Amino acid sequence: MKMPLVIIGSGHAGYTLARAFRQHDTSTPVVVLTEDGGEYYSKPQLSHGFGHQTSAAQLIQNSATGMAAELKIMVRPHTRVTAIDFAAQKITAGAAQIPYSDLVLAVGAKPFVPPIEGDGAQDILTLNNLEQYRRYFDTLNRSEHVLVIGGGLVGTEIAHDIAQHKRVTLVDIGSRLLERLVPEPVSQRLHSVMDQVTLRFGTVVARIDKVAKGYSVTMVDGVKLTVDAIICTAGLKPRLDLTAGLEIQRGIVVDSYLRTSQAHVYALGDCAEIEGQILPYLQPITLSANALASTLAGKPTPVHFGPLPVAVKTPRYPIQLAGLTQGSNLDWQINEGDDGLTALAHRDNKLVGYVTTGSRNGFSLLPTLMR
Ligand SMILES: Cc1cc2nc3c(=O)[nH]c(=O)nc-3n(C[C@H](O)[C@H](O)[C@H](O)COP(=O)(O)OP(=O)(O)OC[C@H]3O[C@@H](n4cnc5c(N)ncnc54)[C@H](O)[C@@H]3O)c2cc1C
Structure with missing residues (x-):
């Protein structure tokens, strides 16, 4: 029997690869293993779902079973891969050992939360998958005043979105929104359009303490505020927990063919560092998946990225x-x-x-x- 192509991860990277591979090869078994529920959804919608009061269930476009039937693959949800034996070409997931012909790591990234003191720090929300969105949606619906930590792309989008229904304060260590993406005049115009959000720049959160109703937040400059929910959007870090035996730097190091340092093992998406670059956006992931699908089907194809267009989802500006x-x-x-x-x-x-x-x-x- 043919050994399967095994893909770890059912995000945009994992499913786009499975779909692209099926266009070349309809007979090789494909197994997608994922520690989440394996539902297909559009992650960019997470940052503007609250404004429209879209629940996590409403964001789901297809179930794991539906994806398996549509792509003629096997999907194993709620299955965490814990080890890879590169020499024997098999992975361990719970009690199961699964052999692979080729293995693709599409394991994504983890939200980065800076160190913060206090017993409330453990309740900080993050927003990088459906489960986190579920908690974010429910918590925000019970809240009046929300603190957003980080004024990059995701922080700016969600502050803009939440402010349609709630009081919002945003704090960022820099001096303006989208500081690392746009020139100053663009940030200034955005600040005036987002006048319903209280913006605090040049400071960071030092501690968060639980109080009778909500949280008392103390900034390093001594400013205090009371909020009902805190969401951190300070960035993502590639997941590197399965990488023993692989070359890693900031992410899993791959070449333009998405090859890792081990034979028959590839990586793409938010976990991959492709020729020195981490490109955590849908378009480069789609380009990577299409190139890798050709390679895995027997036609080695490098990925090429042109300048990647990015849209900031702030409908008022x-x-x-x-x-x-x-x-x-x-x-x-x-x-x-x-x-x-x-x-x-x-x-x-x-x-x-x-x-x-x-x-x-x-x-x-x-x-x-x-x-
Ligand atoms: C709020 C938000 C808004 C965004 N907006 C945009 C936008 O407007 N435009 C844009 O281009 N990009 C946007 N992005 C970025 C884009 O959505 C991501 O780059 C992309 O979805 C990442 O896909 P991925 O498959 O690499 O990772 P993920 O979607 O994180 O998938 C990782 C998968 O790996 C699985 N996994 C991890 N470890 C294991 C393990 N050990 N065993 C089994 N399974 C495992 C997880 O269960 C998951 O299924 C946004 C991101 C966020 C968070």
């Missing part, structure tokens, strides 16, 4: 960006009208990135960035 938009050595040209703003980033007189806002759309500039 929509923002799109692509290419290089951070770094002090960029020369920005900004023009603004009633329909929005266009910021072009140049380096050595060459267009290297852009940010557009409002109804302006920078997609026509993408081919220029690719040159």
Whole structure:
């Protein structure tokens, strides 16, 4: 009997790979193992589901059983892989040992929560899967005042979203929202549109103590506030708990063919560091899955990434960006009208990135960035 292709993880990376592989090969058995419920859902919806009062159940587009039937694969939900024997080409999940012909790690990332003192710190919410969304949704619905830690992409999106129904304070160590993604004038416009959110910059949360009703939060600068819920969006770290025997740096190190340092073992998605880059977005994951599916079907194919467009889901002030938009050595040209703003980033007189806002759309500039 043919050994299966084994995929660990049922997120965008795992399922997109399984789907792409089935387009090349309908006979090799494919097994997807996942420690979660194996439901198919769109993770970007997590950051704007609360505003629409969409429950976790409503976000699910297909069940594990439905995915198995649709893709003609085996899906084993609630199955945590605990060890990999690279020499024998088999994995351990509970009492089971499963052999593989090829193994793909699509294990994603874990939310990073900075060290915070106090007995309330253990109740900090994070938002990186359906289970976490369930807790976030229920807790926020019982809350009046919510603290968001982190003003990057996800923190900005959820603060904007939650503020439709709740009082929100956002705290960030930097000096403005999206500091590492957009030039200052774009952040300033966003701040004025998000005037219903209290923004606190240049400080961090030092401790969180449980009080009779909610939490008392103390910042390092001594400022105190009382909130009912705290959500941390301070970033994600690739999951590296299955990597003994693999080369790792910030993520699982892979080349442009998504090959790890072990034969027949590949990685993609939020857990992978592809030629030095971690690209935790859907489009690079889809490109990686398509290339890897061809490779696994017998046609070695490297992945190529052009400049990746990113949309910030802040409907009151929509923002799109692509290419290089951070770094002090960029020369920005900004023009603004009633329909929005266009910021072009140049380096050595060459267009290297852009940010557009409002109804302006920078997609026509993408081919220029690719040159
Ligand atoms: C709130 C939010 C909003 C976002 N918005 C956007 C957006 O607008 N646009 C965009 O492009 N990107 C966005 N992203 C990023 C994008 O959603 C992710 O990059 C992508 O979904 C990651 O997919 P993944 O499959 O690599 O990881 P995950 O979805 O995290 O999947 C990892 C899988 O591995 C499984 N797993 C882990 N360890 C084990 C183990 N030991 N045994 C068994 N199973 C295991 C888990 O159960 C899970 O199924 C957003 C992310 C978040 C959190």
